[in-house]
Amino acid sequence: MSIAEVPKSRESRSRLSKTPPYAQPQSSNQPECAHLKSLDDLGALNFYCFGGRRDFTDNFRALVVGSGTSQSAIDLAEQLAGTDAAVVYVDASEQVIDVAQDHAKTRGVCDDIEWIQASPLDLAGMDLEPFDYINCCGMLETLPEPTAALKSLKSIVKPDGALGLSFHGKYGRTGVSQMRDMMSLVNRETDDAADAIGLTRAMIDRLPATNWCKRSVDLFPLYDGIEDAEIHDLFLSQQHCELSIPDVWEMLDSSGLFLVEHTREQRALCEPQFAFPEGPLLKQIQKLPRRDQQAATELYWGAITRHTFWAATQPETIAPLTDPDMIPFFTRFAAAHDVQQSILSTAGDEWLWRTRLAGEVDVSITFHVAPAARRFVELIDNQRTLAEIVETILSAYNPRPPIEEAMKIARYVMEVLLRQDLLLVRHKSTSPHS
Ligand SMILES: C[S@@+](CC[C@H](N)C(=O)[O-])C[C@H]1O[C@@H](n2cnc3c(N)ncnc32)[C@H](O)[C@@H]1O
Incomplete structure (x- = not known):
């Protein structure tokens, strides 16, 4: 994927x-x-x-x-x-x-x-x-x-x-x-x-x-x-x-x-990936150091x-999103918008999130809800670690796919939802945040 x-x-x-x-x-x-x-x-x-x-x-x-x-x-x-x-x-x-x-x-x-x-x-x-x-x-x-x-x-x-x-x-x-x-x-x-x-x-x-x-x-x-x-x-x-x-x-x-x-x-x-579609403009801006990417994007919106x-x-x-001992969780903000349920009840294979920022700037993120990605979202409960979630997903398959494939899907889900802090991770040694 x-x-x-x-x-x-x-x-x-x-x-x-x-x-x-x-x-x-x-x-x-x-x-x-x-x-x-x-x-x-x-x-x-x-x-x-x-x-x-x-x-x-x-x-x-x-x-x-x-x-x-x-x-x-x-x-x-x-x-x-x-x-x-x-x-x-x-x-x-x-x-x-x-x-x-x-x-x-x-x-x-x-x-x-x-x-x-x-x-x-x-x-x-x-x-x-x-x-x-x-x-x-x-x-x-x-x-x-x-x-x-x-x-x-x-x-x-x-x-x-x-x-x-x-x-x-x-x-x-x-x-x-x-x-x-x-x-x-x-x-x-x-x-x-x-x-x-x-x-x-x-x-x-x-x-x-x-x-x-x-x-x-x-x-x-x-x-x-x-x-x-x-x-x-x-x-x-x-x-x-x-x-x-x-x-x-x-x-x-x-x-x-x-x-x-x-x-x-x-x-x-101030991050160009929200402002510009995939293409030459984004590619060129992303060649710059992070501070210059942000400076250009700030000037673009002016907001x-x-x-x-x-x-x-x-x-x-x-x-790190790659640490198997991290526990993914939906944030208070995501909970307030019922994001987990909204993804799980998506009928098609695409979930779309829109929010409006200052200056009436619209931001959207698109999430391709493949079956394994949906299952990953379903298993997030602020208690299971990444390793446990991935193991649960893999154990349902026969033959068992390589772990790297499941981690790749998990990472995709987390990176997409992280763009608007809908989902974050904490280490298993920590208590859940109230
Ligand atoms: C614009 S308000 C910000 C309040 C709050 N942090 C916020 O973001 O909504 C600035 C606050 O800083 C306080 N303040 C101004 N100069 C200060 C100083 N030298 N030391 C401590 N507080 C100061 C003011 O009394 C005021 O309550």
Whole structure:
């Protein structure tokens, strides 16, 4: 069987007083919340950053810096409930911490989180035990020297640890960035935050069709009822840098970190195999180093508003699909979409998966459901190892086909489903992720 289809720093200084605290976007179609969910999924984290071998029940330490209203800290604490893991929340703003604690109380995990009011640059001097995982999203770009802050975070991650990072994307935010520049001029003589927000609202209401912010409403919907905090964060807050893919690679290089993988929602916007059909264009792009392939694909779509990815202190941290002691499992995301059942109930020999990303970019994966591939999917139960599944498949045949043939089919299934993190693997020595 063949494998089918197998800057820099842009400053906009505002002199506003009494700015509203940061609030996570409320609109249902804002992509950013979804990125963070995938980033903190322990199954994905283990697969991408710990070779599938991290047992989260064994003294795992997670830190969320610039955590805001704390979605990531809560998600981690919920997944780690009942273990001896530590989840530490850090934010500079007392007001934000109060809101975050209310959210955590509502979700029943407030006491499972350690709360610290600090800046990332202070953390290195606080004598904290090193962390396995540090999440820092949407915060470094607000600092005057993001690379220095990233290096400081790296100094408190374990030697085999990982980071989940997220930065504003340069090209997807073209409209927002121009609007910020415009509002920085318009508000230059305004000291009052409420006035500045009022002026920004008035501007939004009369943006012409030619305006870049208006042109990119599919990326940043200026919906009715947009909150003041969101307007402030998008158009009026201080010192935002927006990064392209080459900027991200450069920042990681100079911090001694390795880019592991973009999260599910981002990957298709920067990996060429999602953008281009098999043919000369794809072939040519795939001759380039990985960072250049990603750079070209980012420019092709122009829709990355946020780079969200895992970085590691060591190269090559992704779990091997060839290890017979790995246990394949359908992810929380796949379970939510009933993927396993959907494949098994496919009437024809092709299963098609479609999902819509930021900027209304459609992504699809096609899966050829040959009988052995279907049986492989059927046997996945988050307990059987690859070796056990393959043995079960082979034992049904007489004469018995060579093991390599079954492994090839297993690998095909896993590679296809892995493209959107529908299926991942973990080592048999680890406990299942909750
Ligand atoms: C844009 S929000 C991001 C929140 C959350 N990480 C997310 O992605 O939704 C940035 C957060 O960083 C916090 N922050 C800003 N500067 C900080 C600093 N120097 N140290 C720690 N937190 C900071 C702000 O209070 C805010 O809660």
